Amino acid sequence: MAPQEAVYTPLDGGSHADKPKASKRMQMPHSMKDILIILLALSTAISSISAFNKRYTPTQENFGFPALDLISGMHIQNYTWWSGYSSTSHTVQQSIDQLWEEIIPAHGIVAVDHSWASEKELPQSISLPDDPSKGVYVIDAYHQLHCLKIVRKTFYELGRGDKLTYPIGHSTHCFDNFRQYIQCTAGDTLLYSWGLNTTGDGQLRKCRDWSALSDWAGQHSACYRDGEPSSLLDHFGHCEVARTDGLKA
Known part of the structure; x- marks a missing residue:
């Protein structure tokens, strides 16, 4: 007897076609990216200034x-x-x-x-x-x-x-x-x-x-x-x- 091919059914009742492809990733809005870049730059600048002040503020x-x-x-x-x-x-x-x-x-x-x-x-x-x-x-x-x-x-x-x-x-x-x-x-x-x-x-x-x-x-x-x-x-x-x-x- 030829072996039967197993068929998998999604548990939620939907079909495979309804699911997003694994290769697709959620895209972050450009405005949010820009904000994060600006915040990172500000953080770096503040850290640099603090380090400078620390170097030039001895006891x-x-x-x-x-x-x-x-x-x-x-x-x-x-x-x-x-x-x-x-x-x-x-x-x-x-x-x-x-x-x-x-x-x-x-x-x-x-x-x-x-x-x-x-x-x-x-x-x-x-x-x-x-x-x-x-x-x-x-x-x-x-x-x-x-x-x-x-x-x-x-x-x-x-x-x-x-x-x-x-x-x-x-x-x-x-x-x-x-x-x-x-x-x-x-x-x-x-x-x-x-x-x-x-x-x-x-x-x-x-x-x-x-x-x-x-x-x-x-x-x-x-x-x-x-x-x-x-x-x-x-x-x-x-x-x-x-x-x-x-x-x-």
């Missing part, structure tokens, strides 16, 4: 001045290859020289209580002439400015063949001072480069707030004015240096 402790018990905010600095303090044009050299002359490194010579300095485990320093309870110190960053002004002035005087204001030995000290300072601070920002000799031009960097340091220095000024060699006492008592360090933003 106060990381960007304050712990050596001074000074808490300050962070400053985002746009580094540029050229600024108001530099130019390749000789026509503006005089105004640039004036900007450098206006910088007052002595603004960073301060006086603090000997007891406070002892708590900070600072080495003993000379006492303020008119207040023996306070010791005189130089803020490191302002010492760097002092050296930088000397090296720059000497550089241009040598280039012009002028008589040197400072002996070469002072610049020699400053060069090594810069080396030690650079190795100590060990800046680890990765600077981009396109091989155009303008490494890092326009790149944002996270910096301490210089104005906070300058304000602190002014509030603790030793009223010391730098200048021509004279007796030590003659350098004190000039509190005009407490007003500003002369630096332009």
